[in-house]
Amino acid sequence: MLVCDDLVIEILSWLPVKSLVRFMHASKSLNSFISDLSFVKLHLERSPKNAKLLIECFVVPMYNFFVSCDIPSLLDNTIPFALYVKHWETLCFVTEILQGLVCLVNRHCRINDLAFYSVNLWNPATRKTFGSNNWKFILEIDTYPAFGFGYDNLSNTYKVAAFLPNNSYLQSSNESYVLTATTYESCWREIECFPTAAAHILNEGVYIHNTLNWLGSTHGTNKPRSDDIKFDELNIISLDLGNETYTQFLLPRALYGFRLSDFYNLNNYICEPITIGVVKDCLSLFLQNCTNNHFSLWQMKEFGDQKSWTQLVNILVPDLEFCDIWNTVNLVPLCTFEDGHIFMVQSHCQLQSFVFFYRGSLTTTERPKVPCSISWICPLDYVESLVSFDHNLETYFP
């Protein structure tokens, strides 16, 4: 008995990517069904959310690889060893994972005072990497751009943004570039300048609501040290991917008057006292105070409305029973479950991570069952997808 095409598509849309890659060569028509954009979208919609993490592992300096694992195996400490192996011998960092695509930026210094950057989009599930010579660029070695990766719903394209900060010694403009990653020919375009006169950017771009968001200080160059920055001088700088213009949002008023240095433990500069991210579809601030041992979480309930900042969590760390490692870790929220949150605590010292939960009321936590044996730097929420590009873009890194 034959099952008609529509029904086959419905059935296939529930399958993991690995099975689909295998079934693609059942026939040419099935292959074109699975490669079709509408199927890729349907499959992405149905791919389990908040189920997997992509962990960037770190073996020896300049040599890293990635592991994808599901949450239960993380908790049981049965992480499969190097499922998605990909390693580079040059410095490489992940800016964001979106729809199963990882944006990798590779920095390579071949000539003394020049740094070569190349941008690649990698789909770990299909094991394909996409890139183009036109996506590369060269900068002076002491310029460190801030990157962001997002999907523009208006043009239905992936965009990578790079912003070249003002160097405090060399007077340069706040140039800002966008790459629309569609074809081999597409290349970096200059867009409106980054809005702040002299910005000090604290993170990679965070994607939410068709925008990329950075946390930055508007008075960067006036201050000799970044920890001297006041919270009222910090802004969220938001790039709308549709019209490629910037807007800025203020931080919650309750934070005004404090300085970043108020949040540092003077003996320890390891923790980032403030980071931004996305929790439950809202732009969120994570504040880790190492002097009074508080952790707080703020959310901008209505994106773009500065008055909608709401404090969701404010806890004294001894409650969490991990004050012993508090000064050496960063709390990074990873997944949001139906019933609460999971936070990952990263330690930069021993390159070890611990898992903590905040469930329901967000006031309780559990001791990690097992500190995981894998050293990682960058665990990220990850959804498997079939997202792909033109064959011309398929490339072998770098």
Place this chain on the structure above:
Amino acid sequence: MAEETESTKTEPLKTAEEEFKKLEITEEEESELKLETSDHVTFMVEASIAMKFGAVQQYLEVSPAASASATAIPLHNVASRELILILEYYRMHDWVDAGERDLKEFDERFLKDLNYEELKELLLAANYLNVEKLFNFLTKSIANIIRNKDVEFVRTFFGIDNDYTPEEEAAYREENAWAGVKFV
């Protein structure tokens, strides 16, 4: 088959008011609809269940008189064997006292009793009737059956003709060896 349980199919209730409304509806809808399958068997089905079938709703929109009259609503692409299964599924899933575990056990048993051909027939019937819950349950279950199988199984299962040349297939296999069934 149609008269196996008392019709106690109210959904979990939120407010007293809602509860009241629900009671009214169930009382009112103790009425049944007459459905006729492709093999000319007629079924008296509780309206609350029959109205979950998109095909029935559509029929009644066109000819509303059928709900009150004794005319049977024809289901051209559903045989009595499938309709019995579909009713069994919906009666269980509508049963207010059924816990999550009961439903899980029921679903497992439901699947175990079906062979591949029956499963496909049932999927076609569910598709024709336009019953979302069962349709999703069936497509997911079939996906689970095939997910770790090889290409040959999938071809036979769906009746797909292989139009690749042996060379093309070998090249594809080599390129995507990592996705091969033996690594699952």
